[in-house]
Amino acid sequence: MIGAVPMTHGLMVAGMLFVLGLVGLLVRRNIIYMLMSIEIMLNAAGLAFIVAASRWGQPDGQIMFIVILSTAAAEVAVGLALVLRFYSRFKTLDADVANDMRG
Amino acid sequence: MTAVFYIASAIAIVSTVMVITRMQPVHSLLYLIVSLLAVSLVFFVLGAPFIAALEVIVYAGAIMVLFVFVIMMLNLGREAAEQERRWIDISMWKGPSLLALVLLALMFYALHSGNPGAVSGRVVSPKEMSIALFGPYLMVVELSSILLLAGLVGAYHLARRETGNEERRRS
Numbered sequence: 001m002i003g004a005v006p007m008t009h010g011l012m013v014a015g016m017l018f019v020l021g022l023v024g025l026l027v028r029r030n031i032i033y034m035l036m037s038i039e040i041m042l043n044a045a046g047l048a049f050i051v052a053a054s055r056w057g058q059p060d061g062q063i064m065f066i067v068i069l070s071t072a073a074a075e076v077a078v079g080l081a082l083v084l085r086f087y088s089r090f091k092t093l094d095a096d097v098a099n100d101m102r103g
Numbered sequence: 104m105t106a107v108f109y110i111a112s113a114i115a116i117v118s119t120v121m122v123i124t125r126m127q128p129v130h131s132l133l134y135l136i137v138s139l140l141a142v143s144l145v146f147f148v149l150g151a152p153f154i155a156a157l158e159v160i161v162y163a164g165a166i167m168v169l170f171v172f173v174i175m176m177l178n179l180g181r182e183a184a185e186q187e188r189r190w191i192d193i194s195m196w197k198g199p200s201l202l203a204l205v206l207l208a209l210m211f212y213a214l215h216s217g218n219p220g221a222v223s224g225r226v227v228s229p230k231e232m233s234i235a236l237f238g239p240y241l242m243v244v245e246l247s248s249i250l251l252l253a254g255l256v257g258a259y260h261l262a263r264r265e266t267g268n269e270e271r272r273r274s
Binding site: 027063067 | 105108109112115116119120122123128131132135138139142145146149150151153154157158161162165166169170172173174176177225227231232234235236240243246247250251253254255257258259261262
Protein backbone atom coordinates (compact mmCIF):
# COMPACT_ATOMS: atom_id res chain seq x y z
CA MET A 1 0.00 0.00 0.00
CA ILE A 2 1.26 3.48 -0.77
CA GLY A 3 -1.06 5.51 1.43
CA ALA A 4 -4.50 5.39 -0.08
CA VAL A 5 -3.47 4.39 -3.59
CA PRO A 6 -2.62 0.68 -3.85
CA MET A 7 0.63 -0.15 -5.60
CA THR A 8 -1.24 -2.29 -8.11
CA HIS A 9 -3.10 0.75 -9.44
CA GLY A 10 0.14 2.59 -10.16
CA LEU A 11 1.58 -0.49 -11.83
CA MET A 12 -1.63 -0.89 -13.83
CA VAL A 13 -1.31 2.67 -15.15
CA ALA A 14 2.31 1.96 -16.09
CA GLY A 15 1.31 -1.26 -17.80
CA MET A 16 -1.48 0.40 -19.76
CA LEU A 17 0.84 3.15 -20.94
CA PHE A 18 3.43 0.54 -21.95
CA VAL A 19 0.86 -1.50 -23.89
CA LEU A 20 -0.38 1.66 -25.63
CA GLY A 21 3.18 2.43 -26.67
CA LEU A 22 3.67 -1.12 -27.90
CA VAL A 23 0.45 -0.97 -29.92
CA GLY A 24 1.55 2.33 -31.43
CA LEU A 25 4.94 0.84 -32.32
CA LEU A 26 3.33 -2.17 -34.00
CA VAL A 27 0.49 -0.37 -35.78
CA ARG A 28 1.98 2.84 -37.09
CA ARG A 29 4.44 2.76 -39.97
CA ASN A 30 5.60 6.36 -39.76
CA ILE A 31 9.08 6.47 -38.24
CA ILE A 32 8.30 9.54 -36.15
CA TYR A 33 5.31 7.75 -34.63
CA MET A 34 7.45 4.72 -33.91
CA LEU A 35 9.98 6.89 -32.08
CA MET A 36 7.19 8.54 -30.09
CA SER A 37 5.84 5.11 -29.14
CA ILE A 38 9.28 4.11 -27.89
CA GLU A 39 9.32 7.26 -25.78
CA ILE A 40 5.92 6.31 -24.32
CA MET A 41 7.19 2.83 -23.47
CA LEU A 42 10.36 4.13 -21.80
CA ASN A 43 8.29 6.61 -19.83
CA ALA A 44 5.94 3.84 -18.69
CA ALA A 45 8.90 1.80 -17.48
CA GLY A 46 10.10 4.82 -15.54
CA LEU A 47 6.64 5.22 -14.02
CA ALA A 48 6.80 1.63 -12.80
CA PHE A 49 10.16 2.36 -11.14
CA ILE A 50 8.77 5.47 -9.44
CA VAL A 51 5.78 3.51 -8.15
CA ALA A 52 8.15 0.93 -6.70
CA ALA A 53 10.33 3.66 -5.16
CA SER A 54 7.23 5.17 -3.59
CA ARG A 55 6.15 1.78 -2.28
CA TRP A 56 9.38 1.19 -0.36
CA GLY A 57 10.31 4.81 0.26
CA GLN A 58 13.82 4.32 -1.11
CA PRO A 59 15.69 6.55 -3.60
CA ASP A 60 16.88 3.60 -5.75
CA GLY A 61 13.87 3.63 -8.05
CA GLN A 62 14.31 7.33 -8.75
CA ILE A 63 17.94 6.71 -9.69
CA MET A 64 16.80 4.08 -12.15
CA PHE A 65 14.42 6.68 -13.59
CA ILE A 66 17.37 9.01 -14.16
CA VAL A 67 19.15 6.20 -16.02
CA ILE A 68 16.05 5.66 -18.17
CA LEU A 69 15.86 9.41 -18.78
CA SER A 70 19.43 9.63 -20.07
CA THR A 71 18.92 6.50 -22.17
CA ALA A 72 15.83 8.07 -23.73
CA ALA A 73 17.70 11.29 -24.43
CA ALA A 74 20.58 9.48 -26.17
CA GLU A 75 18.17 7.23 -28.04
CA VAL A 76 16.04 10.07 -29.34
CA ALA A 77 19.08 12.04 -30.52
CA VAL A 78 20.41 9.12 -32.56
CA GLY A 79 16.91 8.14 -33.70
CA LEU A 80 16.01 11.57 -34.99
CA ALA A 81 19.35 11.82 -36.80
CA LEU A 82 18.48 8.49 -38.44
CA VAL A 83 15.06 9.90 -39.37
CA LEU A 84 16.72 12.85 -41.09
CA ARG A 85 19.03 10.54 -43.04
CA PHE A 86 16.12 8.26 -43.92
CA TYR A 87 14.06 11.15 -45.23
CA SER A 88 16.91 12.59 -47.26
CA ARG A 89 17.46 9.22 -48.94
CA PHE A 90 13.95 7.87 -49.45
CA LYS A 91 11.91 11.13 -49.49
CA THR A 92 9.31 9.51 -47.23
CA LEU A 93 8.83 8.53 -43.60
CA ASP A 94 7.28 5.13 -44.28
CA ALA A 95 9.36 2.48 -42.53
CA ASP A 96 8.26 -0.22 -44.97
CA VAL A 97 10.11 1.50 -47.81
CA ALA A 98 13.42 0.53 -46.24
CA ASN A 99 12.69 -3.18 -45.93
CA ASP A 100 15.02 -4.31 -48.70
CA MET A 101 18.76 -4.56 -48.39
CA ARG A 102 21.19 -3.54 -51.04
CA GLY A 103 24.18 -5.73 -51.10
CA MET B 104 -4.78 13.63 -3.18
CA THR B 105 -5.81 10.17 -4.35
CA ALA B 106 -8.27 11.86 -6.71
CA VAL B 107 -5.32 13.78 -8.21
CA PHE B 108 -3.54 10.49 -8.87
CA TYR B 109 -6.50 8.89 -10.60
CA ILE B 110 -7.48 11.92 -12.68
CA ALA B 111 -3.90 12.51 -13.79
CA SER B 112 -3.54 8.83 -14.71
CA ALA B 113 -6.76 9.00 -16.71
CA ILE B 114 -5.52 12.09 -18.55
CA ALA B 115 -2.22 10.34 -19.29
CA ILE B 116 -3.95 7.30 -20.74
CA VAL B 117 -6.49 9.30 -22.77
CA SER B 118 -3.83 11.54 -24.27
CA THR B 119 -1.61 8.55 -25.04
CA VAL B 120 -4.50 6.95 -26.92
CA MET B 121 -4.85 10.21 -28.82
CA VAL B 122 -1.11 10.15 -29.60
CA ILE B 123 -1.24 6.82 -31.40
CA THR B 124 -4.47 7.54 -33.26
CA ARG B 125 -3.80 11.02 -34.72
CA MET B 126 -2.79 11.38 -38.34
CA GLN B 127 -0.85 14.65 -38.14
CA PRO B 128 2.48 14.29 -36.32
CA VAL B 129 2.17 17.70 -34.68
CA HIS B 130 -1.25 16.83 -33.23
CA SER B 131 0.09 13.69 -31.61
CA LEU B 132 3.14 15.60 -30.41
CA LEU B 133 0.87 18.02 -28.53
CA TYR B 134 -0.99 15.11 -26.96
CA LEU B 135 2.31 13.45 -26.08
CA ILE B 136 3.42 16.58 -24.23
CA VAL B 137 0.13 16.58 -22.30
CA SER B 138 0.65 12.91 -21.49
CA LEU B 139 4.15 13.58 -20.16
CA LEU B 140 2.86 16.46 -18.03
CA ALA B 141 0.18 14.18 -16.60
CA VAL B 142 2.76 11.51 -15.76
CA SER B 143 4.84 14.23 -14.14
CA LEU B 144 1.90 15.13 -11.92
CA VAL B 145 1.60 11.44 -11.00
CA PHE B 146 5.27 11.49 -9.98
CA PHE B 147 4.63 14.56 -7.84
CA VAL B 148 1.74 12.89 -6.08
CA LEU B 149 3.74 9.69 -5.57
CA GLY B 150 6.34 11.55 -3.55
CA ALA B 151 9.04 12.23 -6.16
CA PRO B 152 8.98 16.02 -6.70
CA PHE B 153 12.50 16.17 -8.14
CA ILE B 154 11.72 13.47 -10.67
CA ALA B 155 8.53 15.34 -11.60
CA ALA B 156 10.59 18.45 -12.34
CA LEU B 157 13.09 16.38 -14.36
CA GLU B 158 10.24 14.86 -16.36
CA VAL B 159 8.95 18.31 -17.32
CA ILE B 160 12.41 19.74 -18.05
CA VAL B 161 14.01 16.85 -19.92
CA TYR B 162 11.09 14.92 -21.43
CA ALA B 163 8.48 17.57 -22.11
CA GLY B 164 11.13 20.21 -22.64
CA ALA B 165 14.25 18.95 -24.37
CA ILE B 166 13.15 15.71 -26.05
CA MET B 167 9.86 17.08 -27.34
CA VAL B 168 11.62 20.16 -28.68
CA LEU B 169 13.89 17.80 -30.65
CA PHE B 170 10.80 16.14 -32.11
CA VAL B 171 9.29 19.51 -33.01
CA PHE B 172 12.56 20.54 -34.70
CA VAL B 173 12.65 17.41 -36.83
CA ILE B 174 8.99 17.67 -37.82
CA MET B 175 9.47 21.31 -38.77
CA MET B 176 12.58 20.46 -40.78
CA LEU B 177 10.76 17.73 -42.69
CA ASN B 178 7.85 20.00 -43.56
CA LEU B 179 9.57 21.88 -46.34
CA GLY B 180 7.96 22.99 -49.55
CA ARG B 181 4.93 24.97 -50.59
CA GLU B 182 2.39 22.97 -48.58
CA ALA B 183 4.12 24.16 -45.41
CA ALA B 184 2.36 27.54 -45.54
CA GLU B 185 -1.17 26.18 -45.71
CA GLN B 186 -0.26 23.63 -43.11
CA GLU B 187 0.80 26.47 -40.87
CA ARG B 188 -2.56 28.10 -41.47
CA ARG B 189 -4.28 24.88 -40.44
CA TRP B 190 -2.21 24.70 -37.26
CA ILE B 191 -3.55 28.02 -36.02
CA ASP B 192 -7.07 26.63 -36.34
CA ILE B 193 -8.77 26.14 -32.98
CA SER B 194 -9.85 22.57 -33.69
CA MET B 195 -6.23 21.51 -33.59
CA TRP B 196 -5.25 22.68 -30.13
CA LYS B 197 -8.53 22.65 -28.24
CA GLY B 198 -8.18 19.01 -27.13
CA PRO B 199 -4.65 19.25 -25.74
CA SER B 200 -5.29 22.61 -24.14
CA LEU B 201 -8.47 21.32 -22.45
CA LEU B 202 -6.53 18.39 -20.97
CA ALA B 203 -3.70 20.74 -19.98
CA LEU B 204 -6.19 23.05 -18.21
CA VAL B 205 -7.50 20.11 -16.18
CA LEU B 206 -3.88 19.29 -15.30
CA LEU B 207 -3.28 22.90 -14.25
CA ALA B 208 -6.30 22.81 -11.93
CA LEU B 209 -5.07 19.52 -10.49
CA MET B 210 -1.62 20.99 -9.92
CA PHE B 211 -3.03 24.00 -8.08
CA TYR B 212 -5.11 21.68 -5.95
CA ALA B 213 -2.14 19.44 -5.20
CA LEU B 214 0.07 22.40 -4.31
CA HIS B 215 -2.54 23.99 -2.06
CA SER B 216 -3.64 20.91 -0.20
CA GLY B 217 -0.54 20.42 1.86
CA ASN B 218 2.82 18.76 1.32
CA PRO B 219 3.76 16.96 -1.89
CA GLY B 220 3.30 13.26 -1.87
CA ALA B 221 0.40 13.01 0.52
CA VAL B 222 -0.55 9.80 -1.27
CA SER B 223 2.71 8.04 -0.64
CA GLY B 224 3.96 7.15 2.78
CA ARG B 225 7.18 9.11 2.47
CA VAL B 226 8.59 11.78 0.19
CA VAL B 227 12.06 10.97 -1.14
CA SER B 228 13.79 14.33 -1.08
CA PRO B 229 16.26 15.49 -3.74
CA LYS B 230 19.01 15.55 -1.11
CA GLU B 231 18.48 11.91 -0.22
CA MET B 232 18.44 10.97 -3.90
CA SER B 233 21.64 12.90 -4.63
CA ILE B 234 23.45 11.25 -1.73
CA ALA B 235 22.50 7.85 -3.13
CA LEU B 236 23.37 8.91 -6.68
CA PHE B 237 26.87 10.09 -5.85
CA GLY B 238 27.50 7.45 -3.21
CA PRO B 239 26.79 3.81 -4.05
CA TYR B 240 25.51 4.63 -7.54
CA LEU B 241 28.49 6.64 -8.77
CA MET B 242 29.14 4.14 -11.55
CA VAL B 243 25.65 4.84 -12.90
CA VAL B 244 26.55 8.52 -13.31
CA GLU B 245 29.71 7.60 -15.21
CA LEU B 246 27.90 5.12 -17.44
CA SER B 247 25.17 7.67 -18.20
CA SER B 248 27.75 10.27 -19.15
CA ILE B 249 29.49 7.82 -21.49
CA LEU B 250 26.12 6.89 -22.99
CA LEU B 251 25.24 10.52 -23.58
CA LEU B 252 28.64 11.16 -25.16
CA ALA B 253 28.14 8.18 -27.47
CA GLY B 254 24.69 9.50 -28.37
CA LEU B 255 26.15 12.93 -29.12
CA VAL B 256 28.90 11.55 -31.36
CA GLY B 257 26.48 9.18 -33.10
CA ALA B 258 23.89 11.88 -33.74
CA TYR B 259 26.57 14.21 -35.10
CA HIS B 260 27.93 11.55 -37.40
CA LEU B 261 24.51 10.50 -38.70
CA ALA B 262 23.15 14.00 -39.23
CA ARG B 263 26.08 15.20 -41.27
CA ARG B 264 25.31 16.19 -44.80
CA GLU B 265 26.07 13.52 -47.36
CA THR B 266 29.28 14.34 -49.18
CA GLY B 267 30.63 13.22 -52.50
CA ASN B 268 32.82 10.41 -51.26
CA GLU B 269 29.78 8.84 -49.65
CA GLU B 270 28.64 7.67 -53.07
CA ARG B 271 32.07 6.30 -53.84
CA ARG B 272 32.17 4.38 -50.61
CA ARG B 273 28.76 2.86 -51.18
CA SER B 274 29.45 1.57 -54.69
